[in-house]
Amino acid sequence: MGYYVIAHDGNRYGPADISTLQQWVREGRIVANTTLEDEFTGTKIRASLLPELSHLFPSTGAPPIDGASAPPPGAMVGGGPSSRATTALVLGIVGLICCQLLSIAAIVIGKSEMNDVDRGLAPVEGRGLAQAGFILGIVGVILLVLGLIYFAVMLGVGLNSVPNF
Amino acid sequence: MFPISEFLRRLTVLLAIAGLIWGGAYVASPLVERGPVLCTFRVVSGKSCPTCGMTRATCALARGHWREAMRHHPLVVPFWVAMIALIWVHRGATASRQREPWRRVSLYVFLCVLFAATVFRVIEWIPSG
Secondary structure, rough: OOEEEEEEOOOEEEEEEHHHHHHHOOOOOOOOOOOEEEOOOOEEHHHOHHHHHHHHOOOOOOOOHHHOOOOOOOOOOOOOOHHHHHHHHHHHHHHHOOOOHHHHHHHHHHHHHHHHOOOOEEEEEHHHHHHHHHHHHHHHHHHHHHHHHHHHHHOOOOOOOOOOO | OHHHHHHHHHHHHHHHHHHHHHHHHHHHHHHHHHHOOOHHHHHHOOOOOOOOOOHHHHHHHHHHHHHHHHHHHHHHHHHHHHHHHHHHHHOOOOOOOHHHHHHHHHHHHHHHHHHHHHHHHHHHHHOOO
């Protein structure tokens, strides 16, 4: 069985057999986060999750993979959520309760982080935070638009004073 | 930095978002001047939050009223420059070794602007005299 090595620039190298891959790990050409692709099935997996290579990397704190709780193949596991995912959530919350303009930033950062997690380029633990920030951002923008529409309607029917909300 | 097709795609997305924001701000400009307070922090505490006035400043800016925009929020220009940079670097991009520093820098710059706005407001909260 052989694996293609997916480089950061998207190029594929190989296929290489296990002994060659082990040699590349020792030479530092393959790191723990490097994505490998099965030459027959096309399944992608992170190098550190491959049993034949895992012992060659320092421990990353990756949890055991079992059934439904297993992350997608190639996912970056361990280390906690990225600061970008946390930032998306914070901006989403602040955008919702204070300045809805910050919701735009929450949407942009949250979506970007979700894409990175799905491609195995960011810790999978941050996906929930990024998604929450993304959704809160959308809610914030919708609230801003609805607020302006509400006020426009109130002005249209001749009310001069509009209650705060 | 980017392939030309990627550059044009990003530019199109950025211009579309910027146009949407500018158009929305232009149309909403007469409304927000007399509009309700949407900021929960201000409603509850009676004090302006770090970004209070940014919507009104943006609307004034959309109509070309620079002085009025500065009066509502002096950091409106840095805020939108940082926001546009953030959208430009993050929108549709996936992480790579080349782009990662730019993504990080754009995020830090945006957060620095928010921090500066916070400092500005805290100074305002301090009673004079």
